[in-house]
Amino acid sequence: MSHNPAPAISQVRRFGDVAVVDVQGDIDLSRSVEFQQTLLRILDEKPSRMVINLEAVPYMDSSGVASLVKVLSRARRANTLLVLASLSPRVKNLLEITRLDSVFKISANEQDALA
């Protein structure tokens, strides 16, 4: 079985120089490369803040986390504030296991992430 999975990024909404990125579906080894590449392209536009809305991401593995770490590193160099919003319990658990919950700025929901 092999197929082309749906794009990890379903939508990018812009509010001035803030980008809100809607992510959909599981982020695992089959999708993390495309996930990372798309996020880095959005960062190239140098938003002042990038909110990654993970509400529709029920599952993420270490390759997805590695992508987020890469994006965070690039965002810091570009002076873009990166915020993760609306984490599912399993994604939250993964960040806690890897102790990255203290590295990322995490908001309970998109509204808080934009405040």
Place this chain on the structure above:
Amino acid sequence: MTSPAQPLRLSISSNPSHLPVVRAAVEKVCEILGFDCDTVGNVVLGVDEALANIIKHAYHGRQDQPIEIELAPLHDADGSIELLIRMRDHGLEVDPSSIKGRDLDDIRPGGLGVHIMKHCMDRLEYRPAEGGGTILTMAKRFPTVRKEIGR
């Protein structure tokens, strides 16, 4: 362990697109066995990370190589269950002494899979397989039995 149930066996190729299918199967087995939601999530994560490691390290990303997976619930006399998960690959043999996660204080992409597997499982053992490749055995123990499968 007194009563091994019938194991569930899956054979997949090393294509990452198969990972969601295995995750779904593992989740369903854990649910049927009556495991709590947090434990189910950890078992699914541990299995997924182990498979991703096989694809990346044993097969160097080749997508057409065989992986065999076996899920075997072992029922103990006291009502507890240990779920044994065995994975067999036919790739490069792994030196068990070389398998370790990176320091979590070293914030960089990658190197988290083994740490996650150790966190999610109670036991983890690598050994060379006859004829080449590696067998990974992972185990997770659960305190209570609500349902049983394969018996």
